[in-house]
Amino acid sequence: MRSRYAGHPFTTPTDEIAAALEDVSIPTLLLSLVHITGDPRFIRDFKPLGIFLNEVQGFMSEEDKARARAAALPVLTDYRDRGCPEPEPLSLELIREMMDWAACEHVTDDYLPLILEEMDLDGVDPRRPAALPTQSAAELPVLVVGCGESGLLAGIRLKQANIPFTIVEKNAGPGGTWWENSYPGARVDVANHFYCYSFEPNNDWTHFFAEQYELQDYFTKVMNKHGLAEHIRWNTEVVEAEWDDADGLWKVSVRGPDGRVSTISARVVLTAVGQLNRPNVPEFDGADTFEGPSFHSAAWDHSIDLTGKRVALIGAGASGFQIAPAIARQVDKLTVFQRTAQWMFPNAMYHDEVGDGVRWAMRHLPFYGRWYRFLVLWPGADKGLDAAEGDPDYADQDYAVSDINAAARMMFSQWITSQVGEGPNSQELLDKVLPDYPATGKRTLQDNGSWLQTLQRDNVELVRTPIQRIAPHGVVTDDGVTHEADVIVYATGFRHTDVLWPLKVTGRNGIDLHELWGSRPYAYLGITVPGFPNFFIIYGPGTHLAHGGSLIFQSELQMRYVGQCLQRLAQEKLHSVEPKADAATDWHQRTQNQIKKMVWSHPAVKHSYFKNADGEIHTVSPWRLNEYWAAVRAPDWSNFLVRQRK
Numbered sequence: 343m344r345s346r347y348a349g350h351p352f353t354t355p356t357d358e359i360a361a362a363l364e365d366v367s368i369p370t371l372l373l374s375l376v377h378i379t380g381d382p383r384f385i386r387d388f389k390p391l392g393i394f395l396n397e398v399q400g401f402m403s404e405e406d407k408a409r410a411r412a413a414a415l416p417v418l419t420d421y422r423d424r425g426c427p428e429p430e431p432l433s434l435e436l437i438r439e440m441m442d443w444a445a446c447e448h449v450t451d452d453y454l455p456l457i458l459e460e461m462d463l464d465g466v467d468p469r470r471p472a473a474l475p476t477q478s479a480a481e482l483p484v485l486v487v488g489c490g491e492s493g494l495l496a497g498i499r500l501k502q503a504n505i506p507f508t509i510v511e512k513n514a515g516p517g518g519t520w521w522e523n524s525y526p527g528a529r530v531d532v533a534n535h536f537y538c539y540s541f542e543p544n545n546d547w548t549h550f551f552a553e554q555y556e557l558q559d560y561f562t563k564v565m566n567k568h569g570l571a572e573h574i575r576w577n578t579e580v581v582e583a584e585w586d587d588a589d590g591l592w593k594v595s596v597r598g599p600d601g602r603v604s605t606i607s608a609r610v611v612l613t614a615v616g617q618l619n620r621p622n623v624p625e626f627d628g629a630d631t632f633e634g635p636s637f638h639s640a641a642w643d644h645s646i647d648l649t650g651k652r653v654a655l656i657g658a659g660a661s662g663f664q665i666a667p668a669i670a671r672q673v674d675k676l677t678v679f680q681r682t683a684q685w686m687f688p689n690a691m692y693h694d695e696v697g698d699g700v701r702w703a704m705r706h707l708p709f710y711g712r713w714y715r716f717l718v719l720w721p722g723a724d725k726g727l728d729a730a731e732g733d734p735d736y737a738d739q740d741y742a743v744s745d746i747n748a749a750a751r752m753m754f755s756q757w758i759t760s761q762v763g764e765g766p767n768s769q770e771l772l773d774k775v776l777p778d779y780p781a782t783g784k785r786t787l788q789d790n791g792s793w794l795q796t797l798q799r800d801n802v803e804l805v806r807t808p809i810q811r812i813a814p815h816g817v818v819t820d821d822g823v824t825h826e827a828d829v830i831v832y833a834t835g836f837r838h839t840d841v842l843w844p845l846k847v848t849g850r851n852g853i854d855l856h857e858l859w860g861s862r863p864y865a866y867l868g869i870t871v872p873g874f875p876n877f878f879i880i881y882g883p884g885t886h887l888a889h890g891g892s893l894i895f896q897s898e899l900q901m902r903y904v905g906q907c908l909q910r911l912a913q914e915k916l917h918s919v920e921p922k923a924d925a926a927t928d929w930h931q932r933t934q935n936q937i938k939k940m941v942w943s944h945p946a947v948k949h950s951y952f953k954n955a956d957g958e959i960h961t962v963s964p965w966r967l968n969e970y971w972a973a974v975r976a977p978d979w980s981n982f983l984v985r986q987r988k
Contacts, residue, residue: 344428345428345463345464345465346465347462347463347465347543347708347709347711347712348377348428348429348465348708348709349426349705349706349707349708349709349710350426350705350706351425351426351706352422352426352705352706353422354422354702354706356415356419358702359415359418359419359422360411360415361699362698362699362702362703363411363414363415363699364411364699365697365698365699365700365702365703366699366700366703366710367398367399367700367714367717368388368399368400368402368406368407368410368411369390369398369399369400369402369443369444369713369717370398370703370710370713370714370717371410371411371414371703371707371710372384372385372388372410372414373385373440373443373444373709373710373713374703374707374708374709374710374713375413375414375417376432376436376440377429377432377708377709378417378418378421378429378707378708379417380429380430380432382436382439382440384413385439385440385443387413388402388406388409388410389443390402390443390444390446391446392446393444393445393446393447393717393720393721394721395687395689395718395721395722395725396533396550396689396690396691396718397721398714398717398718400444400446418707426706428708429708429709431463431464437458437463438454440713441454441457441716444713444716444717444720445716445720449720452968452972453968456967456968456971457716457719457720460540460715460716460719460895461712461713461715461716462540462541462712463709463712467540467541469540469541469898469899469901469902470499470502470541471499471502471503471902471905471906471909472503472909473502473503473504474503474504474505474909474912474913475504476504478912478913478915479503479504479505479506479912480506481609481912481915482505482506482609482610482908482911482912483506483507483508483607483608483609483610484496484500484505484506484507484508484608484609484610484611484612484908485507485508485510485580485583485592485594485606485608485610485611485612486500486507486508486509486510486612486613486614487509487510487580487611487612487613487614487615487845488509488510488511488512488518488613488614488615488616488619489509489511489513489516489517489518489565489574489614490516490517490518490519490520490521490561490614490615490616490619491517491518491520491539491561491893491894491897492518492614492616492880492881492893492894492897492900492901493509493511493516493518493614493615493880494516494561494564494565494568494570495539495614495880495894495897495898495901496509496612496614496880496901496904497509497565497568497570497573497574498539498564498568498570499901499902499905500905500908501568501569501570501573503905503908503909505908505912507573508573508574508575508606508608509570509573509574509575510574510575510578510579510580510594510596510606511574511575511576511577511578512577512578512579513576513577514576514577515558515562515576516558516561516562516565516574517557517558517561517562518615518616518619519616519618519619519640520554520557520558520561521558522619522640522641523554523639523640523642523661524554524555524558524642524644525554525639525640525642525661525664525665525668525831525833526642526664526665526668526669527664527665527666527667527668527669528553528554528661528664529549529551529552529553529554529664529692529693530551530552530557531551531660531692531787531788532551532722532892533550533551533691533718533722534547534549534550534551534552534556534557535547535550535711535714535715535718536715536718536719536722536892536895537552537892537894538560538894539564539894539898540715540894540895540898542564542567543704543711543715544560545701545704545705545711546701546704546705547696547701548695548696549693549694549695549696550691550692550694550695550696551689551691551692551693551694551788575596575598576599577598577599578596578597578598578599579596579597580594580595580596580845581595581596581597581603581845581846582594582595582845582846582847582848583595583611583845583846583847583848583877584847584848585848585849585850585874585875585876585877587850587851587875589607590609590875590876590917590918590987591607591608591609592607592608592609592610592611592876592877593605593606593607594606594607594608594611609876609911610876610877610878610908610911611876611877611878612878612879612880612904613842613845613877613878613879613880613882614880614881614897615842615845616881617836617838617841617881617886617961618835618836618838619836620836620837620840620843620844621638621639621640621641621832621834621835621836621837622834622835622836622837622838622951623638623832623834624656624832624834626809626811626812627810627811627812628811628812628813628814628818629812631812631813631814632812632813632814632815632816632830633814633815634815634827634828634829634830635829635830636829636830636831636832637830637831637832638831638832638833638834639657639661639662639665639831639832639833639834640661640836646829648669648672648673648829649672649673650673650674651673651674651828651829652673652674652675652677652816652826652827652828652829653669653673653675653676653677653827653828653829653830653831654677654679654816654817654825654827654829654830654831655676655677655678655679655831655833656679656809656817656830656831656832656833656834657679657680657681657832657833657834657835658678658679658680658681658684658804658833659684659785659787659833659835659951660785660787660835661833661835662678662680662833663684663787663789663793665831665833666678666793666796666797666802667792667793667795667796670796670799670801670802673801674801675801675802675803676796676799676801676802676803677802677803677805677817677825677827678797678802678803678804678805679805679809679817679819679825680774680804680805680806681806681808681949682777682784682948682949683774683775683776683777683778684777684784684785684786684787685751685754685777685781685782685783685784685786685787686754686757686758686786686787686788686789686793687754687757687786687787687788687789688753688754688757688789688790689788689789689790690790691790692788692789692790692792693790693792722890722891723890723891723966723967724889724890724891724966724967724968725890726782726786726889726890727889727890727964727966728746729744729746729747729749729750729781729782729889729941730743730747730782730888730889730940730941730942731743731744731939731940731941732744732747732939732940732941732944733745736748740946741780742780742781743780743940743941743944747780747781747782747941750781750782751780751781754781754786755776757789758772758775758776758794759772759776761791761793761794761795762775762794762798763798765798771794771797771798771804774804774806775794775797775804778946779944779946779947779948780941780944780946780947781941782888782889782941782942783941783942783944783946783947783950784942784947784950784951784952785888785951803825805819805825807819807820807821807823808820810822812830815827817830835951836951838886838951838952838961839861839863839951839952839953839954839960839961841859841863841879841882841883841961842855842856842863842879843856847874847877849871849873849874849875849877850873850874850875850920851873853873853874855871855874858871858873859883861954861955861956861958861960862954862958862960863882863883863960863961864883864884864926864929864930864960865879865882865883865884865926865930866921866925866926866929866930866981867900867903867929867973867974868881868882868883868884868885868900868963869882869885869900869903869904869974870907870920870921870926871920871921871926872920872921872922872923872925872926873920873923874920875917875918875919875920875983875985876911876918876919876920877920878904878907880897880900880901880904881893881896881897881900882900883960883961884929884930884933884960884961884962884963885900885961885963885970886952886961886962886963887962887963888942888952888962888963890967891967895967896963896970899970899971899974899975900974902974902975903974903975903976903977906976906977907919907977910977910979910984914986915987916984916985916986916987917985917986917987917988918983918985919982919983919984919985920982920983921981921982921983922981922982922983925981925982933963933964933965934960936964936965937959937962937964939964940962940964942959942962943959945957
C-alpha cells in the first residue's frame with residue numbers, strides 16, 4: 343500500500359507545476375526531490391544558509407531559489423509522466439544527511455529517535471496503540487473529561503485500543519479552547535502545520551497560523567473521521583469524581599444539559615481539560631455597576647455590534663494582542679489597558695495565507711508535508727529553551743540571564759523600536775510598550791507589526807496606569823481619570839495555575855486533590871498523582887510548554903504513556919495503578935530545581951500567568967522535548983504501586 347505521505351499522483355500541466363514552485367519552500371522541495379529520485383545531489387548542490395523560526399526558505403538567495411526551481415521542474419514532469427510511482431525508501435544514512443542539511447546543524451543521536459518518530463516517513467503512526475482483545479478491554483471503561491485537542495486524541499487512541507470510553511464535554515462541540523475563544527482575531531501562534539496531530543496532517547490549511555474557525559473545523563473533521571461523536575456527551579460537566587477502593591471504580595457525578603446530576607462509574611478517569619479553559623475575570627470594584635455590556639474574551643458576545651462604540655479592552659496579553667488590531671478600525675474609540683508590556687517575536691508570516699502552490703505541494707509531492715513539518719518543528723523545538731535557561735555567571739542579571747537571552751532581548755527591542763518609529767509621540771509610546779524584564783520571561787507573542795500599528799491609530803489609546811474601579815460609564819484609573827466606554831472586554835486570561843479547578847477529585851482514603859495540592863500542583867511526569875489510582879491527566883502540572891514545541895505534540899506523548907498503563911491494567915486484570923509518592927516527589931523536585939534556573943522565575947517578571955500567588959511556577963515544563971519524550975516513552979513500573987484484584 344502506498345505510504346499516505348508519498349503524495350497523491352497528479353496530472354498537473356507543466357505550466358501549473360512551474361507556477362506552484364514559485365510558492366513553495368525551496369529547502370522542502372529539494373528534500374522531496376531526493377525522495378523522488380533517490381539522488382542526494384539535490385541537497386549537495388544547494389545549501390540553505392541557516393534555519394530560523396518561521397523562515398522556511400533557509401535564507402537562500404533568489405538566484406539559488408530560481409536555480410532550484412529550474413532543476414526541479416523536469417524532475418517533477420518526468421515523475422508525473424511516469425504515473426507518480428511511490429518512491430523507494432531511503433537509507434537511514436541518507437535521511438540523517440537530509441535532516442542535518444535542513445537543520446543546518448547535526449541532529450544528534452539523542453534527538454534522532456524522536457524526530458524519526460515525529461516525521462513518521464513510513465506512515466505507520468508509531469504512537470498508535472495495539473488493539474486489546476475485546477473481553478479484556480470491556481472490563482476497563484474509561485471516562486474522559488473534556489473534548490479539546492487532548493480529549494479528542496484520547497478518544498482516538500482509546501478507540502484504536504478497543505477500550506470502551508465516554509467523553510464528557512461541557513460545551514456543545516469539540517475543540518476546547520478553540521470552541522470557546524471565538525473573539526475577533528483569534529488564531530494559533532504555533533505554525534499549524536505542526537500544531538495538528540502528527541497522524542492527521544492537514545494539507546489544506548488556508549493560513550500558516552490558522553484562525554479559530556479553521557482550527558475548530560479541523561477538530562470537528564478529525565472527530566467525524568474517527569467516529570467519536572457517538573461516545574461524547576455534550577453540554578455535560580463533570581462536577582465530582584470519587585474513588586471507590588473496594589470496587590476499584592471511580593464514581594463520577596456529571597451535570598447534564600437539563601441541570602440534573604447523574605453518576606457514571608468508570609475504572610479509569612482521564613482528564614483532558616487543559617490549563618487555559620477557565621476564564622480569569624478580575625474582581626474590580628464597581629464592575630456590576632457598568633451600564634453597558636461586558637464580557638470575557640473567551641465568552642465573546644457576538645450579538646454586540648462594536649461599530650462606532652467606545653470599547654475598553656482590559657488586558658494586552660495573548661488575547662488582547664489579537665483583539666485590538668481586529669476591532670480597531672470598527673470602533674469609535676479603543677482604550678487598551680495594559681498592566682505589563684509584552685515581548686514580541688517578529689513573524690512576517692503571522693497573518694499570511696498559504697498559497698495555492700504550497701497546498702499543491704503538500705498534497706502531491708512525496709514527503710513534502712513531513713519535511714515542512716520538520717522545518718517548523720526544529721527551530722521551534724528547544725532553541726527557545728537555550729534563550730530561557732540562565733547562566734549564573736552572566737554579568738548583568740537585571741538585563742538578561744545569559745548571552746543568548748541578551749541577544750534575544752536585543753532582537754526583540756530592535757523590532758519594537760523599529761515599529762514605533764520617530765514621530766512626536768514615539769518615545770512616550772516606546773516607554774509604554776518596551777518591557778523592563780528579560781526576554782522570554784513571559785509568553786512571547788507573535789507579531790507581524792499589526793499590534794504597534796494599531797496602537798498608533800488616532801482612535802486607539804494605550805493606558806498603563808492601574809485600574810482603580812469600574813464606573814457606570816467606563817473605567818477609572820488610579821490617577822482619577824475616567825475612561826469612558828460603551829463596552830468592556832476582559833482579555834484577562836485564564837486560571838492557568840488552578841489546575842483541574844473547579845473539578846472536585848477525591849482519591850484513596852478520602853484525599854481531596856486540591857487540598858493536597860494547595861497552590862502547588864504536581865504530578866509524576868505531569869500525568870499521575872499518588873493516592874489517586876487509575877487517574878490520569880493530559881496537560882497536567884509541569885507540562886505546559888513555554889519555550890517552543892506544541893501542546894498537541896506534548897499530548898501525543900502523554901497519551902501514549904497513559905495507553906501503555908491502560909494496556910497493563912486490562913491485560914493483567916489489575917485493580918489499579920498509581921505512582922509511588924517518592925517517585926512523584928523526586929520528579930517534582932527535579933522539575934522545580936530546573937525551573938528556578940529559567941528566566942520565567944526572574945524576579946523582574948511580574949504578573950505572569952505562569953506564577954502562582956507566591957511567585958512560584960508549577961505548571962510549566964523546563965525540559966527539552968527529547969528529555970520529556972524519553973521520560974514518558976514507556977512506564978517505569980518500579981515507580982508504581984500495582985495492585986491486583988482480590
